[in-house]
Amino acid sequence: xxxRVLTVYVAIVSGLxxxxxxxxIVASLNSAAYLSFPPSGFSxxxxxxxxxxxIWSDALWLTLKIGVAVASLxxxxxxxxxxxxxxxxxxxxxxxxxFFLSPLMLPTVLIGLxxxxxxxxxxxxxxxxxxxxxxxxIACPYVIRLVLASFNGIDPRLERAASILGANPVRVxxxxxxxLIRHAVLAGFLFSFIVSLDDVxxxxxxxxxxxxxxxxxxxSYIEQNADSLGAAAASLLVxxxxxxxxxxxxxxxxxxxxxAKQRSS
Amino acid sequence: MSTTVENGRLPAAGNxxxxxxAGLLLVPALLFYAALFVWPLVLSTWGSFAPAGQxxxxxxxxxxxxxxxxxxxxxxxRISAIxxxxxxxxxxxxxxxxxxxxxxxxxxxxFLVIAPMFVSAVVRSYGWIIILGPNGILxxxxxxxxxxxxxxxxxxxxxxxxxxxxxxxxxVIALVGSLQQIDPSLARAAQILGANxxxxxxxxxxxxxLPGISAGSVIVFCLAASGFVTPALVGGAAVPVMPYLxxxxxxxxxxxxxASAVALILLVATALVTAIYTFAVRDGASKRRVVR
Numbered sequence: 001x002x003x004r005v006l007t008v009y010v011a012i013v014s015g016l017x018x019x020x021x022x023x024x025i026v027a028s029l030n031s032a033a034y035l036s037f038p039p040s041g042f043s044x045x046x047x048x049x050x051x052x053x054x055i056w057s058d059a060l061w062l063t064l065k066i067g068v069a070v071a072s073l074x075x076x077x078x079x080x081x082x083x084x085x086x087x088x089x090x091x092x093x094x095x096x097x098x099f100f101l102s103p104l105m106l107p108t109v110l111i112g113l114x115x116x117x118x119x120x121x122x123x124x125x126x127x128x129x130x131x132x133x134x135x136x137x138i139a140c141p142y143v144i145r146l147v148l149a150s151f152n153g154i155d156p157r158l159e160r161a162a163s164i165l166g167a168n169p170v171r172v173x174x175x176x177x178x179x180l181i182r183h184a185v186l187a188g189f190l191f192s193f194i195v196s197l198d199d200v201x202x203x204x205x206x207x208x209x210x211x212x213x214x215x216x217x218x219x220s221y222i223e224q225n226a227d228s229l230g231a232a233a234a235s236l237l238v239x240x241x242x243x244x245x246x247x248x249x250x251x252x253x254x255x256x257x258x259x260a261k262q263r264s265s
Numbered sequence: 266m267s268t269t270v271e272n273g274r275l276p277a278a279g280n281x282x283x284x285x286x287a288g289l290l291l292v293p294a295l296l297f298y299a300a301l302f303v304w305p306l307v308l309s310t311w312g313s314f315a316p317a318g319q320x321x322x323x324x325x326x327x328x329x330x331x332x333x334x335x336x337x338x339x340x341x342x343r344i345s346a347i348x349x350x351x352x353x354x355x356x357x358x359x360x361x362x363x364x365x366x367x368x369x370x371x372x373x374x375x376f377l378v379i380a381p382m383f384v385s386a387v388v389r390s391y392g393w394i395i396i397l398g399p400n401g402i403l404x405x406x407x408x409x410x411x412x413x414x415x416x417x418x419x420x421x422x423x424x425x426x427x428x429x430x431x432x433x434x435x436x437v438i439a440l441v442g443s444l445q446q447i448d449p450s451l452a453r454a455a456q457i458l459g460a461n462x463x464x465x466x467x468x469x470x471x472x473x474x475l476p477g478i479s480a481g482s483v484i485v486f487c488l489a490a491s492g493f494v495t496p497a498l499v500g501g502a503a504v505p506v507m508p509y510l511x512x513x514x515x516x517x518x519x520x521x522x523x524a525s526a527v528a529l530i531l532l533v534a535t536a537l538v539t540a541i542y543t544f545a546v547r548d549g550a551s552k553r554r555v556v557r
Binding site for chain 1: 294308381391402491
């Protein structure tokens with residue numbers, strides 16, 4: 001009895017969770033400019049308009065570029081930092097971990113605002129680089145956390161054995177450590193990409209009219225008009241996020257979010 | 266062997282050169298954080314305390330001296346607290362379900378409940394605009410079944426509904442992590458000793474998940490308090506919250522010292538609330554233990 005109640009409840013909440021996203025996709029496929037129920041007809045014209053309008057297609061292209069840049073940089077920086085954290089003693093490692101994760105504890109608008117003031121004081125103009133470096137701050141902590149967690153599953157004797165057998169530190173990393181943490185590294189890469197894809201707060205402060213990523217462009221657009229064109233652009237973002245989540249799930253399993261053990265390789 | 270496997274870190278014996286080299290890998294991240302995180306924050310903080318070049322509390326006096334700004338701070342805290350409570354109440358049963366590995370539809374539920382977390386808040390807020398708007402699904406539905414109802418767009422209730430949707434996955438993740446750590450034999454033992462379902466939950470499961478509740482609440486509260494997109498789109502200028510004020514003062518009014526002050530006040534207020542909350546939960550938990 002309790003079981004059935006729980007199942008029904010979970011089904012209802014699951015439906016409600018997906019509903020607001022589904023409704024945006026329905027709106028984007030509607031032939032009329034504004035959504036009404038029932039929808040007036042099926043059409044892909046809004047997608048066509050989004051892709052043919054340089055304001056939107058440039059924003060989409062820019063978002064992809066920034067996303068890949070943020071993901072690559074945060075993976076390199078984060079993996080290096082995690083390896084470093086593992087090598088220093090416990091107390092220092094604890095303090096530094098808190099420090100590295102601290103951008104996630106601050107309001108993102110504060111980070112965006114502070115960086116904007118900083119760049120202005122240096123006379124640096126808003127560009128792809130300023131947005132990328134800004135988002136790097138909120139992406140890198142995830143990589144560090146994921147990679148650090150994956151170290152827990154490693155038997156340190158493996159690395160010791162390799163180095164006793166004469167492998168130098170680079171070879172130990174490349175042939176022993178990296179294969180053991182590669183799932184976490186890849187998850188960190190994809191997670192960073194998603195963070196960049198979702199970010200408005202930082203990009204809003206660090207972009208100008210020539211370098212507007214899709215989420216910021218969409219935000220400004222929806223503030224003014226909630227029509228089917230905006231829904232089509234929003235659906236493209238959903239598609240990108242789905243793609244990243246799908247790959248992430250294939251590789252590491254979405255379960256790693258629960259902090260449970262990772263799927264073994 | 267038990268001494269070296271702790272935390273998966275490198276064994277301490279020998280190889281100090283390797284350890285030193287590996288420690289150097291921290292340098293790029295430290296430099297990056299120092300230049301583009303710590304320093305800008307220092308500058309911004311300094312700016313809020315010295316709007317005209319010399320030390321003054323002018324911006325803070327301006328904030329706390331104005332009824333409107335105080336009401337914005339209060340609204341931010343109120344909205345975040347209610348959102349946290351909503352995610353906890355709605356999320357707990359979901360987390361219980363997800364922590365039971367034998368459930369058949371489990372992976373589908375994981376996908377439906379957790380995956381929306383990865384979809385941009387702009388998109389999800391847009392969905393809520395369509396649902397809550399003047400001619401939206403909710404009011405049409407209510408009117409068609411004979412309950413006349415205005416729309417919830419640009420209202421505090423609407424913002425709370427949308428925020429609950431946006432941050433529910435974070436609460437569920439924190440709770441599942443904590444529920445999965447409970448030894449199932451504890452619940453069975455309590456049952457065998459004659460406890461019914463309700464008291465097993467209230468006296469065994471719930472106390473054991475307090476760390477998860479506490480962690481999830483802190484995460485959701487912080488995220489809700491610093492969330493900008495959802496209140497801005499669903500609430501707009503009618504429901505101004507602290508991040509909205511930062512955005513307005515920073516990007517539209519261009520009063521940067523004041524914008525910095527608002528952001529810092531938000532940070533301190535959030536930290537205070539979460540610290541008091543965490544302390545209260547821990548205190549409550551330890552008192553219970555003493556009573557037993």
